[in-house]
Amino acid sequence: MAKLEVLRYPNSVLRKKCEPIETIDDAVVQLARDMLETMYEDKGVGLAAPQVGVSRRLIVLDVGDGPLALINPEITSAEGTDTMEEGCLCLPGINVEVERSARVRVVGLDTSGKPLDIDADDLLARALQHEIDHLSGTLIIDKVSKLKRDLLIKKYKKNQQP
Ligand code: NI
Numbered sequence: 001m002a003k004l005e006v007l008r009y010p011n012s013v014l015r016k017k018c019e020p021i022e023t024i025d026d027a028v029v030q031l032a033r034d035m036l037e038t039m040y041e042d043k044g045v046g047l048a049a050p051q052v053g054v055s056r057r058l059i060v061l062d063v064g065d066g067p068l069a070l071i072n073p074e075i076t077s078a079e080g081t082d083t084m085e086e087g088c089l090c091l092p093g094i095n096v097e098v099e100r101s102a103r104v105r106v107v108g109l110d111t112s113g114k115p116l117d118i119d120a121d122d123l124l125a126r127a128l129q130h131e132i133d134h135l136s137g138t139l140i141i142d143k144v145s146k147l148k149r150d151l152l153i154k155k156y157k158k159n160q161q162p
Pocket residue numbers: 087088089090130134
């Protein structure tokens with residue numbers, strides 16, 4: 001296993017739309033393992049492939065119930081709303097109140113190709129939506145008003161200066 005480098009905003013890979021994974025080969029399985037290791041080391045609860053520079057539809061999560069890797073995840077239904085503060089490993093030092101669906105159903109494949117159908121609420125629902133957003137190039141700063149976003153980016157850039 002290897003810890004991977006997590007890209008930071010404004011790296012352009014973070015803004016790209018990810019391609020579906022057609023074949024679950026050894027490289028995909030290894031990538032999922034390395035992403036989990038990276039996520040645990042960086043104390044995240046989720047990580048999406050574009051965050052480590054791979055523009056493919058793969059996410060990993062652990063909200064306290066053990067590791068979960070999901071290939072080609074899709075939200076098939078969503079209900080309710082819930083607002084909570086979120087951070088992102090690509091935007092260190094930035095926390096944003098994000099409104100999301102309170103409950104989502106997500107389908108995808110695990111790394112052995114088995115279909116998964118997940119009915120999620122609370123933190124799992126939130127983490128799934130956050131990571132799936134990454135697959136279409138959406139970041140937490142996109143979830144707030146332009147005024148708030150400009151302020152956050154200003155703060156972030158100031159923090160990033162050596
Ligand atoms: Ni993130």
